[in-house]
Amino acid sequence: xTLLRSEWLKLWTTRTTWVMLGIALLGEALFAGLYTGLAxxxxxxxxxxEPEGLETVATGVGLMLVMMLVxxxxxxxxxxxxxxxxxxxxxxxKRWPALLAKLGIALAxxxxxxxxxxxxxxxxxxxxFAERGGDVPAAADLIEIYAxxxxxxAVLAAFGLGVGAIVRNQVGAIIAAIAxxxxxxxxxxxxxxxxxxxxxxxxxxxxxxNPEGDESLGQVTGGLxxxxxxxxxxxxxxLLVCRRDLSE
Amino acid sequence: MPELEVRNLTKRYGRTVAVDDLSFAVEAGxxxxxxxxxxxxxxxxMRALLGLLRPTRGEALVEGAPPVAMRxxxxxxxxxxxATAFHPGRSGRNHLRTLAAAAGIPDSRVEEVxxxxxxxxxxxRRVKGYSLGMRQRLALAAALLGEPRILILDEPxxxxxxxxxxxxxxxxxDQAAGGRTVLISSHLLSEVAQIAEELVVIRKGxxxxxxxxxxxxxxxxxxxxxxxxxLSGLGEALAEAAGSVARDGDALxxxxxxxxxxxxxxxxxxxxxxxxAPQQQSLEERFFELMGEEEDGA
Numbered sequence: 001x002t003l004l005r006s007e008w009l010k011l012w013t014t015r016t017t018w019v020m021l022g023i024a025l026l027g028e029a030l031f032a033g034l035y036t037g038l039a040x041x042x043x044x045x046x047x048x049x050e051p052e053g054l055e056t057v058a059t060g061v062g063l064m065l066v067m068m069l070v071x072x073x074x075x076x077x078x079x080x081x082x083x084x085x086x087x088x089x090x091x092x093x094k095r096w097p098a099l100l101a102k103l104g105i106a107l108a109x110x111x112x113x114x115x116x117x118x119x120x121x122x123x124x125x126x127x128x129f130a131e132r133g134g135d136v137p138a139a140a141d142l143i144e145i146y147a148x149x150x151x152x153x154a155v156l157a158a159f160g161l162g163v164g165a166i167v168r169n170q171v172g173a174i175i176a177a178i179a180x181x182x183x184x185x186x187x188x189x190x191x192x193x194x195x196x197x198x199x200x201x202x203x204x205x206x207x208x209x210n211p212e213g214d215e216s217l218g219q220v221t222g223g224l225x226x227x228x229x230x231x232x233x234x235x236x237x238x239l240l241v242c243r244r245d246l247s248e
Numbered sequence: 249m250p251e252l253e254v255r256n257l258t259k260r261y262g263r264t265v266a267v268d269d270l271s272f273a274v275e276a277g278x279x280x281x282x283x284x285x286x287x288x289x290x291x292x293x294m295r296a297l298l299g300l301l302r303p304t305r306g307e308a309l310v311e312g313a314p315p316v317a318m319r320x321x322x323x324x325x326x327x328x329x330x331a332t333a334f335h336p337g338r339s340g341r342n343h344l345r346t347l348a349a350a351a352g353i354p355d356s357r358v359e360e361v362x363x364x365x366x367x368x369x370x371x372x373r374r375v376k377g378y379s380l381g382m383r384q385r386l387a388l389a390a391a392l393l394g395e396p397r398i399l400i401l402d403e404p405x406x407x408x409x410x411x412x413x414x415x416x417x418x419x420x421x422d423q424a425a426g427g428r429t430v431l432i433s434s435h436l437l438s439e440v441a442q443i444a445e446e447l448v449v450i451r452k453g454x455x456x457x458x459x460x461x462x463x464x465x466x467x468x469x470x471x472x473x474x475x476x477x478x479l480s481g482l483g484e485a486l487a488e489a490a491g492s493v494a495r496d497g498d499a500l501x502x503x504x505x506x507x508x509x510x511x512x513x514x515x516x517x518x519x520x521x522x523x524x525a526p527q528q529q530s531l532e533e534r535f536f537e538l539m540g541e542e543e544d545g546a
Contacts, residue, residue, distance in 0.1 A: 006350035013342040083333030087390060090327055092349040093299045093316045098350075172415055177458055239528075245301035247261075247292070 003092065003101035011027050011075065011105055020074075024067035025116060031063070042132050061128035061149055061208065064117055068153045069177050072106050072160020078236065088247050099238045103161060108158035114150030120207040122146070144219065156181075156206075158230040159200070165237025168244075197222075200229050200245045249312045251276050251398055251429035252297055256306035259292050259453075266292040268453035269306070274431050274446075276397075279424045281444030281461075282433040283535070290433040291329070291452035294400050297431075298327050310398065322351040322394030328387035328401045331527065334375040340386045341371035347390055361389040364419075380407030388416075398429040405432075405439045417443045437535050449538060456538050464534060472507045474514075475499045475523035482519045489513055 013099060017030050076099075079085040092098040122142070130136045137145075159179050167173035181200055189196030196202050197217050206222025250273035259267040274280045284290050295301045298313030308463040310318060312327055314388045318324050334343055344358045348439070362368045365385040378386065384407050391399055399420070405413055405510040420443055424430045437495065440447065449456040449463050475498060476482045483493050483500055491505035502510060507526050514521050 002352045003350055009346045009349055010335075013339070013346070014337045016337065043538075054300045078335065083330065084296075084335055086295075086327075086329055086333060087347055088350065089300060091322050091327070091347060092296055092530050093318055093321050220337065243302075245295075247295060247301055 003097055004104050006088075006091075007075075007098070007101045007105045008108075009108070010079075014078075016074065017071070020067055020071060021113060024064045024113070025120065028117060029124060029163075033128065035127045036125040036134075036244065041132060053146065061117070061152075064113060064153065065156055065204075066182075068110055068113060068156040069160040069181060070174055071109060072157040072162075073164040073170070073173045073177050074160075074196025075102050075106050075109075075157070076161045076164025077168060077173050080168045081170045089246060095242045096238050099165060099234075099241060101160060106157035106161045107154045110154030111150060113157075114146075114153040117149060117153070118146045122221045145209055148209055148219055148223070152204050152207050155226050155230050156204075156229055158232050158234055159220075159226075162230060162235075162237045165241050166233065168240070193213050198225055200226055203229070250274060251311060252400075252431060252460070253312075254293060254297065254306065255309070255521055257293065257296060257303050257308055258305040258306045259296060260288070266453055267296070267303075267407075270450065270453060270455055271306075272448050272455055274429055274448070276429040277427055278426055278445045279420050279430045279432065279443055280446040280448060281440035282431055282448050282450070283437065283440050284433075284435065284450040284456075285539075286435050287352040288435075290435075290450065290458045292453075294327070294329070294402055294431070294433060298325065298329075299398060304543075320351075320394075322353065323396055323539065324394075325398045325400060326391035326394060326396035327399070328384075328391040328404060330402060331380060331383035331387050331407065334383065334386065334545055337374055339372050339383075340367060340378070340389075343375065344390060344393060347393055351394055357393060361483055363390060365389040366389075369482055372394050377456045381409065381412055384408060385413075392434050396428075399423060399431070401430075401432045403433055403435070403441070405434060405436070413439070413442060427431045449535070451539055463473065471527040472505070472510060473499050473523065473525045473527055474510060474521065477512060477520040477522065478517075481517060482514055485513050485517050485519075486510065501527070 004208040032081070079088055088098050089095050126136060136142075158171075159181065163177040163180070164170075164173040169174050185199040186196075186201035188199045189202055197206065203217065203222045207218040207219055209219055209228055216222070252274040253259070253272075255271050257267050257270045258265070269294060270289070282290050282294070290355050292301070293308070296303050297310060297315060299308075307314065309315075315325070334340075338346075340358060341358060341362065344361065345355060347353075348355060348358050359368070362371050365388050367382065367389060368381060375386070384404060387396065387442070388401065391401060403419075405416060408416060420430050420432065424445075432440070432443060441461065446458075446460050446462060448458045474482065474498070479495075479498070481501060483495070485503055486493050486505060487504060489509070491510075492503050494501045505513075507524050511521060511524060
């Protein structure tokens with residue numbers, strides 16, 4: 001608990017966190033508002049009988065996903081960048097408890113950001129959409145989509161944390177996390193068979209309920225696959241942090 | 249049992265040997281200075297004692313055990329490693345609060361240490377705007393946070409003005425007088441001589457000397473500097489008395505005869521003495537002498 005409080009303080013006592021979340025939130029509200037307010041209803045709803053109608057209501061997710069990934073990386077790397085890791089690991093010589101606390105904070109921030117997203121999207125986009133006479137999905141479907149979004153935020157923050165702990169260099173880790181998630185991990189989808197479904201980019205599609213491929217893992221399995229990736233990265237990162245020297 | 253001990257500590261970075269089979273112990277109750285030129289392995293040794301890096305060989309022990317095994321780390325050992333290791337956007341007070349939170353130390357203690365290092369007024373400002381001296385004080389405040397039994401400070405006097413130096417010396421001597429163990433590193437002899445009572449000197453990762461400050465400066469060869477009205481006359485007389493005499497500008501450097509005898513010899517010859525000063529070898533000379541010896545040995 002004491003370590004969680006320490007990490008929580010670390011996160012909110014710098015401006016970066018506030019600025020990043022502020023930008024993400026603003027961008028999201030703008031995007032969701034403009035899209036649902038200005039695009040043609042037919043485009044938003046998509047072809048009848050397809051799940052796209054649901055997908056497009058939950059719009060503007062992408063920017064926040066990038067922000068969550070970056071925030072996770074920052075939670076792990078900021079201490080190495082400024083040399084405060086030495087102080088932190090003086091207080092926790094075994095090191096892994098501090099990383100566990102960071103993981104807890106990353107997940108919590110992901111959840112909070114997800115809930116904020118739901119409020120913004122539900123309050124703004126869906127009501128605008130309904131106002132214009134759009135065909136609003138059933139509450140149960142909306143909840144399913146939103147649950148997937150909230151979970152994906154938390155898991156992506158953890159994903160970023162893992163990459164950050166492995167790479168340690170802040171800029172390098174941000175590039176590595178984004179390149180891996182958004183550029184490399186969609187590639188296996190081009191391979192025959194369903195192997196691509198088990199890479200993060202497709203798994204998050206399944207979690208959101210809008211797989212781009214034909215076969216989907218389903219929301220729960222998609223979430224578990226994505227979670228397993230994040231868990232593996234965090235575990236590897238923690239192992240490396242515990243073993244490596246802190247010489248600057 | 250010494251509070252801090254390194255035994256045959258060796259640390260390699262690739263082909264570079266930062267610390268080479270180093271052994272020494274630090275006892276409680278006095279300030280120990282850890283002295284050596286830049287790059288001699290002081291910081292590496294301190295980091296090994298703090299559990300921040302793994303020795304290639306040998307061990308670093310805190311109260312007889314490896315630092316990773318510390319039960320209550322911040323109350324056992326407080327460290328200030330470098331004055332730059334702060335998040336520039338975080339205030340000094342918040343920096344201390346994050347550390348206090350991790351060890352379950354109340355925020356009231358944060359205010360106490362801020363007061364101790366005279367940083368209360370600046371505590372709400374972001375570290376970005378701090379001077380080097382203020383960062384040193386903040387680092388020291390962090391070290392004092394848990395009222396630790398052991399203090400390890402890397403170049404704590406760096407960036408302090410003379411008043412700050414005196415303040416630091418008083419603070420550290422107080423800590424040592426209270427039974428605590430204090431190890432401070434420096435590459436400047438003059439700094440260490442002002443603060444420490446015991447010295448550990450290393451060079452190229454190896455131990456050169458460990459002694460008290462008094463022992464360290466003693467044994468300067470017993471030279472006496474003399475100025476007199478008739479220098480050459482006095483020089484002859486002293487040479488006859490089996491002293492070794494060297495001319496040093498308008499003075500003589502005499503060894504082998506103590507100053508009282510020199511005065512008597514001069515009186516007998518009727519030579520007026522202008523100056524008679526036993527020379528204590530300065531720490532600086534002793535240091536370079538040791539470094540030179542080591543060079544020859546290598």
